[in-house]
Amino acid sequence: MSIHSLPVGPRIPIPPSFLFDGIGKPRLVSLSAALPLAERDTLEPLSRRVSLDQKETLFGQDEPACSVFNVTSGALRLYRILPDGRRQVTGFAFPGDFIGLSLLDRFAVSADALGPVTACRFERLAFRRLLCENPGLMMHLHEITGQELSRAKDMMMLLGRRTADEKVATFLMGLRDRYVRIGLSPITLELPMGRLDIADHLGLTIETVSRTLSRLDKDGCILIVPGGVRLVDHNRLDRMSAH
Amino acid sequence: MSIHSLPVGPRIPIPPSFLFDGIGKPRLVSLSAALPLAERDTLEPLSRRVSLDQKETLFGQDEPACSVFNVTSGALRLYRILPDGRRQVTGFAFPGDFIGLSLLDRFAVSADALGPVTACRFERLAFRRLLCENPGLMMHLHEITGQELSRAKDMMMLLGRRTADEKVATFLMGLRDRYVRIGLSPITLELPMGRLDIADHLGLTIETVSRTLSRLDKDGCILIVPGGVRLVDHNRLDRMSAH
DNA sequence: CGGAGGATTGATGCTGTTCAAGCGTAGTGG
């Protein structure tokens, strides 16, 4: 697929590993590749498929959380909104990601689709019950939650202490890392989210995001392409996102 | 204790409920009141006491995490530092709080004492093993982690989308809520952390924090007292922290 | 062709930072 034909709301494809298990037998598109096969087999019978179109919402903040989700294809934005309309996008969910893993009574964020999305839905109480019977699985999911918490702390550092340039560079490098893991191109990054979503994620305005990307482009760090961004000067980006 | 005699590095007292169990028998100061007695009794045998003096560090970011902690008295700051010295204080730990609950291989933050601190230390692998044998307990601790994650998202909203005034007001109201739960005065808040810690927590500079507190004082919202702050105009503070 | 929505770019202004000086209190030693 040429970079010039990326759709505007790009479709995050289903990585091939999700479509077949070890012996090449097709299986229902379903659970995270991050999970060992045995655990997938434990969880899968409990799941139901969900599909969303662009802009449809999966759930809203503070709604009773009767489900847990695992994204199979597409991408979602997760966010909170203040009474006066200010929004913070706390993150984006990609194939393989769980949503609602902390199993609280209510959802901590709202979630809606950036494009067509499919996911596995689990009934929360059944999910919980299953975990209680499989301490190993619960421990694994607890670990995944711990990693999310660690990333949340990265995010605090990003929001509290970094400049606009660093924020944007860090965002791009973070996306690259995630794309590597789910089998998407880490060179030409699809950006299924709009500039406003990025801005609300990084604690900036849409204008600042746009200007910063333009400058990175002019400086030869990146190349802005329809529907995404091509990473050019990897080193410079790495230095900007200075860990 | 008069508000004018608050020590500069105030001692966060041990809530009485930690000192005695149901039948009035004294017990070793130890575990969180947030935990049911049965769970406390399960965990306690595994624990070792730790004491820290002011400014001593409990552990550093990225160190191998061989322990899990539960604070019994005092307060700690949890933070990350960038190579160039910029710091983000991700939170503060008070009596009852667990640290390192996500059980990852390495600590996600550094932790050091704001004043004299005591805590329970658990050997991580033993702790982990115990949890695998007590799914109910594991589920409970998972839930606590989920709440921490939810607060991390509040923090993202705070850092990304709120003004300096709102940040400071929200910080104070948040402290009030926590102090209520651990039995400290929610009217005259002790501030065991310095202005710089608050600044690095809220993504501001020390000058902005100082100015903002001064203005809140002048406006009659709060009263700055040695070692802390007295909340005066509760309503106005609530409106400023506008949830 | 015309409209809608997102993205870009420019001009201006404000919020919070930076730099700098001064204050207050605790602790120390003469």
Added chain:
DNA sequence: CCACTACGCTTGAACAGCATCAATCCTCCG
């Protein structure tokens, strides 16, 4: 008991980075 220092906090003045306001462009689509 009082200087003297150290340290954290406060306050002021000037500055800068990002926000705001506004206009234009681009692409997709009907």
